Structures are given as C-alpha cells and as structure tokens.
Amino acid sequence: MRHHALAAAILSTFSHAYAADETTLQTINIKAERASNIDSVAVVENTQARNNTLGAMLEQVSGVQNSAFGPNSGAPVIRSLSGSRVQILEDGQSILGMNALSGDINIPFDPLFVRSATVNKSSDSVRLGGNAIGGSVDVDSGLVSRKMEAREKEVELVLxxxxxxxxxxxxxxxxxxxRHFSTNVQLSFQKIGQYDIPGNSKASACNSALFPASGGVNTFLADSCQKEARIQQVYNKSSQPYIEQFIKQNPNWADGDFSFYTNQPTTVWQGKTYVNPANPAYVPGTPKTVQNKISNDVTPDYRGSLGNSQSSNNHVAIGSTYFFDQGYVAVSVDAKESKYGVPGFSMENKSFGANPEQAQPVDVVIRQDKYALxxxxxxxxxxxESAQLRVSRLNNTSGERLGSATANDYQFDTSQAELLLAQRRAGPLSGLLGxxxxxxxxxGSGTQRYLPDVDTTNRALFVIQNLDFDWASFDAGFRHEKVDNAVRNSxxxxSRNAKNATLAGRDFSLNSYHVGASTELGRLFGAKLRYSSSQRAPEVNELYASNRHYSIMTQEEGNQNLQAERARNTELTGLFDYHGFKASATAYVMKYANYLYLGTSGLQTANRLPLKYWKQTDTTLRGVELDVSQALELGAYGKLNLSAFADLVKNKADKPDALRAHNDGEYLPNMPTNRYGATLQWENQDWKASASGTRYDQQKYLGKSVSEEVPLGGYTLVNLQIxxxxxxxxxxxxQIDVFVSASNLLDAEARPHNSPLKYIAPLxxxxFQLGLTGKI
Structure with a gap:
C-alpha cells in the first residue's frame, strides 16, 4: 500500500511536466536475445519478455546458467560459480545480500525497465573485490541518465x-x-498465482531410484525428494513348513509372527507333545525375512501444477541528474518488494508416517530500499581525465515464512562508496586508480535463525593499467583489500554440533592481480590470453552459520578458522571474423587453493537433515565455451542473424582425502551440465522475431552426499517471440509495440541439474505472454 501511495504522489507531482505537450519515448526493447558480444565480457540487453529473474535474463550467454531455485528465484551461475563468488551490482554498486547466502532468496530485479546487464565471466577481483572471484554482473537499471536524453519528454506504458x-x-x-536536469520515474508490478507443469512435480527418480540395486536407501535422493524412505525386515510366513501348535493355543507367549511357525513337526513343552500341522503357505527354499520397502511423500507430489509457486513484485523508483559543463551529479531512490512461494518445498522433513497434507509451505518476503548518489x-x-564517485545505502530485509509464522528475518544494511580516478592517456598508456x-x-531474528549478528567492513585500493598499440594491447591490475568481521552480542x-565453541571476529588481508594481452593475427584472426590470481575471504555463513538451514535442507555449520580462497585462472580465447561471420572459442583452467564447500559428515540431525560443515580443499575448474554468429542482409526481406553456442565445465577436487571421496565424491552436487544452443533473429521494418533452442545434457559428473546424485534426463527448451x-x-x-512470446514451447519436463529443487520442482x-507498450 505504501508503494501504491508513493506512486500516486509521484505521478500527481510531475504530471504538469508532460500533460500539455506531445511526447515520444526512446524505445526500450523488451525481448530476449543472447549477448552479441563473444568475449569474456558480454552486454546483454533486456529484450526478452520471459526475463522474470536476473538468472533467466542471462542464461543464454555461453558459460552462464540460471540457479533456478524454483521459477521465482534465479541467480546467474558463471562457469559453475555463484553466490558469494559472483558479485551482483546495480548501477555499479553491490546489491549482494541474503541472496548470496541462501538460494531461495531472489536478487531484487525489475524485468520491465532494466536496460541491460554487463557480464564479466572472468575473475573480476581486481576491480570489485573477492566476491567477484568467479565473475560479476552489473545491471543498468535505467534509472539514472548519464547523458541528456534525446527528447524532452518521454512516457512508456507497459501491459x-x-x-x-x-x-x-x-x-x-x-x-x-x-540542458541541465533529467528525471526518470519507474513503476512496475508483476504477479502470477501459480505455474503449470507437464507431469508431476516430483521426478520419476523419486520413486524408481530410492532403493539402489546394491541395497539400502539412497538417503541423499530421499531427502532431496522429501520422501520417507526406509526398509523394514518382515518375517516371511512361507519360509517354514509347520505351524507352531503350542503358540497357536497360547498366543500370549508369541514374540511376533515368527513364533507361530517352526521347522519341527512336533514340539515338546513341559512334558507334553504338540503335533504341529503343516503350513499350507510353505514354499521351500524361501528366506525367513523379506524386505518391505516404504516410500511415502512427506510433502505433496502435485500433478499438472506447481504447488506454492505464486509470486508478486512491486517496484517504485525515481532518479534525477544534473548536468554541467564538466560532468553530472545524479541521485536516486529505489524501492522493491516481492513475495513468493518456494514451490513443492517444506521447511521440515516430517517425521515417519506424517500426513503430507500437514506440511507448511515456505514463502519468502523481500524488501529492498536503495539510496544512491x-x-x-x-x-x-x-x-x-575524469573522477567518478559512487555512494549508496542499501537496506535489504529478507525473510522466510513457515505457513503464517515467521521462520527468520535478516536485515542487511550496507553503506558503500567508491572513488575512481581515470588517468589522462599518455601515448599508449591509460589507467584507473580506485x-x-x-x-x-x-x-537476524526468528525461531529458525542460523546466522549471528555480524558487522563486516571492506576497504580496498586498486590500480589498473592498459597499453594499447596498433598490433596488440596489454593490461594489468592489482588490488589490496582488507576484510574485517566482528560478531555482535545477541x-x-x-548448535551442539557446531565447530565453533565461541564466536569470534576474523580479519583477512587479500591481494589480487591480473595480466592480459590481446593481438590480431592477420586480418581474420585474433587471440587473447589472461592470467589472474585472486583471493576471497570466507563469507559469514561459511564462518559462523549454525543450526538448521531449511532452504538448503541442511544442518549447516560454519568454521571461523577457515582460510581465504586463492584462485589462479588462465584463460585463452581465439577469435575469427570474416564477412559477418564471427567465431570465438575460449578455454580456461581455474586452480583453487582452499576452495570452500559444504561437506557432508555422514550424520543426520533433527528432522533427518544431513549434518554438513564448511570445509576446504584444492579444486580445479576446467571448461570450454564456443560462440558463432552469422549476419545476413536479405534486402527487401530485412536482416537475419544466426548464432549458436556451446559450453561445458567440470569442477573437480584435487586429490580428495578418504573422507571427502566417501562422503562428497570428487565433484560437488548441483553442477551445471553441458549445453548447446542456437538462436535465429529476424528484423524487417516494423517486424521483429526471434526463435531459440537450447539442449541441456544429462549430467555426467555427479556429486555425493554419502549417496551419489541421481542424474535426471536431458531436455530441450524452445522459445519464440514476435x-x-x-x-x-x-x-x-x-507508437504501440505489440508482441507475443512463448517459452518452453515443447512443454518439456525441464529439471536443471544445477537447481537444488530439481527433484521436486521442474521449470x-x-x-505465453501477450504484451503491449504504448509510447506517448
């Protein structure tokens, strides 16, 4: 209600600015396409109607997938890395909050008016710090005018x-x-009641693979499927040839079904002989016990619909810029609210025999207010050459609700400032000091709280230098960063399983650097080589988490004695360009020392949650990305662009010890799978159309949580927009723009392997979506 009132106030305040005159609006395309850039840095325009989350907007970039914690929460996964390793920014300022620590917390995002996102797939730690050790994404919100707009008044209405x-x-x-002033106002609202799905919400493996042929129960799969799975040893009444006559006459003496049967034709009891009749059910050679395999849902298995998948998002913002001869000053206020369900998911693994209808759904509520200069x-x-200053205050509250009750709330209050000094070019040399x-x-608060109150301070100095020649270019950068964590009394x-006896502050001193070179190899070919050494301090959950973290279905335990990660990355790119045909191939190796992962102890705690501890090991990531595109001019029939991509990544522990190999395996669970995709885009005068298809392979590299991951089938997603x-x-x-968009046109049962909810919540x-944009 507050945001609706604010929206009305904004409109009434500024209505006189455009009521009397004719206005036209600069076109902002709302359709999806893969980035035209085929470098490690890609700029993705917000041109697709189906971009409901930031992860969905970027998932067609090679090397980038969507975390897909249900349809309402999606973050970019860059080369298998995400969370605290991928820095998320909006207008150059970090918006990492609870979304980096808990996968069900979505990144606040406006799918209607975001202009673009810049994706850096390489380590960006020199520029942005340790949280960019796996890359970065910077969202241009469209709220700040950095140059004077082309028209005096612009209005855009979207339905x-x-x-x-x-x-x-x-x-x-x-x-x-x-001349001097430019002001932008944005209001947007999105809502859906429920998503439909093909088939059942739970994967078929939740029924077929719970009991491996080798015996026992796949507890990892049972927990992921939210199933009650156990094996009972039941006496086989067909295993013995006679019925025990004495027990039949004195049933109070029986200890169970086995007491009523015997291998002996007679029984002597206190001097009396009892003749045992033949067992009519007897089958010679059968075992005395048989297994009764119990498999019951402890959360509902929906058919044709995705339970608890509703979502609503509201956004209200205003930004104003003052231009003068030597630059500009801009201020903005931005408020986002969202509430959505985590589909098919319960906060608790209910006890054996519980009624699944009593499972309480999990909802997430997010409120983020940002004030920026x-x-x-x-x-x-x-x-x-220039000096740039960015200052912001971010207040983010993210909470989980268990039914109508508050499970937890976390308030992230972040103040940040950055000063960038661009040195004047001296011949081929240019650079940046920051x-x-x-x-x-x-x-934090709430009964299901798993993080303490922590204050974290980051201070950093960095320098980047570039040498540009006609035949080649070189760059290098260095960053020194201090990270201080202080645990407040609360x-x-x-928990009694905690690694930490008494919580204490931790400080880290980090150094990161990179060097790179690129050159043209004749008229058609080019090559780029980059090496970086980056450090990341452990995040607060890795250091201090304790107790049940239901959104990842784990008893999560941190370790405040963890060391900083060190990543040494080597990346080689080959380029080809000939008459509109472009090709790029990138191979990379990332060698991590002290790679942080959540390791399985092999034990379970309350509600059958697996007990896991944050641990470290050396790990190597290897991958390949391919991009090709061909632009064609069709004369009177317009323009056509064909593009295709493929990517694969392997995240493997180096020489894991016996415990790691037994409990967690060489590969971590929920890793992205290999992909192959193609896009066809056509444009002719007022018409535009795009069609894309992406094939996701079945995962080959499987992780463990004592039991091994069960791979799900591959699938193909086809999307269309006109x-x-x-x-x-x-x-x-x-002007009126009209579009129709279709996603998952084949109605495929799509379960991304990198989604923690893959077994209980398909895409x-x-x-379909019909859209109309009016420009006044």
Whole structure:
C-alpha cells in the first residue's frame, strides 16, 4: 500500500511536466536475445519478455546458467560459480545480500525497465573485490541518465497478460529541460498465482531410484525428494513348513509372527507333545525375512501444477541528474518488494508416517530500499581525465515464512562508496586508480535463525593499467583489500554440533592481480590470453552459520578458522571474423587453493537433515565455451542473424582425502551440465522475431552426499517471440509495440541439474505472454 501511495504522489507531482505537450519515448526493447558480444565480457540487453529473474535474463550467454531455485528465484551461475563468488551490482554498486547466502532468496530485479546487464565471466577481483572471484554482473537499471536524453519528454506504458506466465503493468517516464536536469520515474508490478507443469512435480527418480540395486536407501535422493524412505525386515510366513501348535493355543507367549511357525513337526513343552500341522503357505527354499520397502511423500507430489509457486513484485523508483559543463551529479531512490512461494518445498522433513497434507509451505518476503548518489567530473586536474564517485545505502530485509509464522528475518544494511580516478592517456598508456569502502551490518531474528549478528567492513585500493598499440594491447591490475568481521552480542546460539565453541571476529588481508594481452593475427584472426590470481575471504555463513538451514535442507555449520580462497585462472580465447561471420572459442583452467564447500559428515540431525560443515580443499575448474554468429542482409526481406553456442565445465577436487571421496565424491552436487544452443533473429521494418533452442545434457559428473546424485534426463527448451510496431499519427499515443512470446514451447519436463529443487520442482511448462507498450 505504501508503494501504491508513493506512486500516486509521484505521478500527481510531475504530471504538469508532460500533460500539455506531445511526447515520444526512446524505445526500450523488451525481448530476449543472447549477448552479441563473444568475449569474456558480454552486454546483454533486456529484450526478452520471459526475463522474470536476473538468472533467466542471462542464461543464454555461453558459460552462464540460471540457479533456478524454483521459477521465482534465479541467480546467474558463471562457469559453475555463484553466490558469494559472483558479485551482483546495480548501477555499479553491490546489491549482494541474503541472496548470496541462501538460494531461495531472489536478487531484487525489475524485468520491465532494466536496460541491460554487463557480464564479466572472468575473475573480476581486481576491480570489485573477492566476491567477484568467479565473475560479476552489473545491471543498468535505467534509472539514472548519464547523458541528456534525446527528447524532452518521454512516457512508456507497459501491459502484459500471461498464460502460465506473469501479468505485468509498468510506467516509465522521463522529463528534462534539454540542458541541465533529467528525471526518470519507474513503476512496475508483476504477479502470477501459480505455474503449470507437464507431469508431476516430483521426478520419476523419486520413486524408481530410492532403493539402489546394491541395497539400502539412497538417503541423499530421499531427502532431496522429501520422501520417507526406509526398509523394514518382515518375517516371511512361507519360509517354514509347520505351524507352531503350542503358540497357536497360547498366543500370549508369541514374540511376533515368527513364533507361530517352526521347522519341527512336533514340539515338546513341559512334558507334553504338540503335533504341529503343516503350513499350507510353505514354499521351500524361501528366506525367513523379506524386505518391505516404504516410500511415502512427506510433502505433496502435485500433478499438472506447481504447488506454492505464486509470486508478486512491486517496484517504485525515481532518479534525477544534473548536468554541467564538466560532468553530472545524479541521485536516486529505489524501492522493491516481492513475495513468493518456494514451490513443492517444506521447511521440515516430517517425521515417519506424517500426513503430507500437514506440511507448511515456505514463502519468502523481500524488501529492498536503495539510496544512491553518482557523480562524474571531467578533467578535474592536469593528470586526470575524469573522477567518478559512487555512494549508496542499501537496506535489504529478507525473510522466510513457515505457513503464517515467521521462520527468520535478516536485515542487511550496507553503506558503500567508491572513488575512481581515470588517468589522462599518455601515448599508449591509460589507467584507473580506485578506492572503495563497504560497511555491512547483518541482524537476524526468528525461531529458525542460523546466522549471528555480524558487522563486516571492506576497504580496498586498486590500480589498473592498459597499453594499447596498433598490433596488440596489454593490461594489468592489482588490488589490496582488507576484510574485517566482528560478531555482535545477541541471543544467537550455536548448535551442539557446531565447530565453533565461541564466536569470534576474523580479519583477512587479500591481494589480487591480473595480466592480459590481446593481438590480431592477420586480418581474420585474433587471440587473447589472461592470467589472474585472486583471493576471497570466507563469507559469514561459511564462518559462523549454525543450526538448521531449511532452504538448503541442511544442518549447516560454519568454521571461523577457515582460510581465504586463492584462485589462479588462465584463460585463452581465439577469435575469427570474416564477412559477418564471427567465431570465438575460449578455454580456461581455474586452480583453487582452499576452495570452500559444504561437506557432508555422514550424520543426520533433527528432522533427518544431513549434518554438513564448511570445509576446504584444492579444486580445479576446467571448461570450454564456443560462440558463432552469422549476419545476413536479405534486402527487401530485412536482416537475419544466426548464432549458436556451446559450453561445458567440470569442477573437480584435487586429490580428495578418504573422507571427502566417501562422503562428497570428487565433484560437488548441483553442477551445471553441458549445453548447446542456437538462436535465429529476424528484423524487417516494423517486424521483429526471434526463435531459440537450447539442449541441456544429462549430467555426467555427479556429486555425493554419502549417496551419489541421481542424474535426471536431458531436455530441450524452445522459445519464440514476435513483435510489431505501429505508428499512430493522429493520436496522443505515437507508437504501440505489440508482441507475443512463448517459452518452453515443447512443454518439456525441464529439471536443471544445477537447481537444488530439481527433484521436486521442474521449470514451468509451456507459457505465453501477450504484451503491449504504448509510447506517448
């Protein structure tokens, strides 16, 4: 309600700025396409209707997949890395919060008006710190004008109707004086009641693979499927030839079914002989006991629909820029709210024999308020080309609800500032000097709390230098970073299984650097080589988590004695360009020392949750990414672009010890699988169309949680979008864009292997969305 009231106030305040005059709006395409850039840095425009999460927006970039914690929470997974290893920024400022520590917490994201996202698939630690050891994503919100807009007034109205997809409404307006001031206002609302799916919500493996041929129960699969699975040894009444006559006459003496049967034709009891009749059910040679395999759902298995998959998102924001001769100053206020269900999921593994209908659904609520200032000054002093300052305050509250009750709430209050000084080019030499500061306060509450209250401070100094020649270019950078963690006094208590006896602060001193070179090899070929050495300090959950973390179905225990990770990355890219045909092939090796992972102890705690501890081992990541594209001019029939990609990654522990090999295996669970995809894009005058298909292979590299992961089948996702622009000449509405979008057109049962919910929540089935954008 507060956001609706604020929206009304904003509109009434600024309505006089555009009520009297005709206005037109700069086109912001809302369709999806893979990044046209085939480098380790890709700029992805927000041009696809199905981009409901940031992970979904970027999943067609080679090397990047979507974490897919259900349809309502999706983060980018870059070369198998995510969470605290992939820095997420909005307008150059970090928005990492609870979304980095718990997969069910979505990254606050506006799918309607985000302009683009810049993805760096290489280690970006020199520029952004340890949380970018696996890459970074910087979202351009469209809220800040960094140059004067082309038109004096612009208004865009968006309406979308979804069929198995979200309904959405949005308003974006810009008004400016074409000299000094430019102001942007954004309002957007998205909502869906439930997603439909092909088949059942639980994978067939949840029934067929619980009891391996080797014997026993696959407890890892049973827990992932939220199933009650156990084996009972039951007496076989056909195993013995006679019925025990004495026990038949005196049943109170029986200790069980086996007491009523015997191998002897007679029984003597206290001097009396009893003749035992033949057992009519007797089958010679059968065992005395048989196994009774119990497999019951402790959470519902839905058919045709995804239970508890509803979602709603609201966004209200305003940003204003003042331009002057040597630069600009911009301020913005941004408020996002979302509430959604975690589908097919229960906070608890119910006890044996429990009624699955009594399972309480899990909902997530997120509120994020951001206040930001951005300023850029050209030619501030003789040796500097520019100086840029970014300052922001981020207040993020993320909480899990168990039915109507609060399970936990975490407040992340982050203040950050960054100063960038670009040195004036001297011949081939240019560079950047930066200072950054970030202070984050975490406070938690609720009965299912697993993190203490922690204050974390980051301070860093970095320098990047570039040498550009006609035949080649070189770059190098270095960053020194200090990370200080202080644990505040609170009511938080560690579990009896905790590794930490008494919580204490931890400080880390980190150094990261990179060197790179690129060159042209004749007219058609090019090559790039990059080496980086990066460090990341353990995050607060890796250091201090304790107690049940239901969103990852684990009793999670941190270790405050963990060491910083060190990654040494080597990346080689080959390029080819000939008459509109472009190709890129990248091979990389990332060697991690002290790689952090959540290791299985082999024990279970309350509610049958596996007990896991944060541990470290040396790990190597290897991968290959291929991109090709061909642009064709069709004359009167428009333009056509064909592109294709493939990627694969392998994340493997180096010489794991016996405990790691037995409990966790060489590979970690939930790793991305190999993919192959192609996209066809066509444009002719007012028409645009795109069709894409991506094949996800069955995973070959399986992790363990004592029991081995059960791989699910591969699948193919096909998406289509068609749009048409109409010019209106005798109306206040100058242009209307109409589109229809279809996703998962084949209605495939899609279960991404890297999704923690793959066994209980597939991706939505076939979906359509109709959209209309009016430009005034």
């Amino acid at each position: 979308r109707k979804g069929f198995n997809d979200a309904n959405a409404q949005g308003l974006r307006l810009n008004f400016n004086d074409q 951005e300023a850029r000054l050209l030619d501030p002093v003789a040796l500097l 200072l950054s500061y970030r202070a984050r306060e975490i406070a 009511a938080f208590k560690t 749009s048409r622009a109409f010019e209106l000449h005798n109306s206040s509405i100058k 939505p089935g076939r979906a």
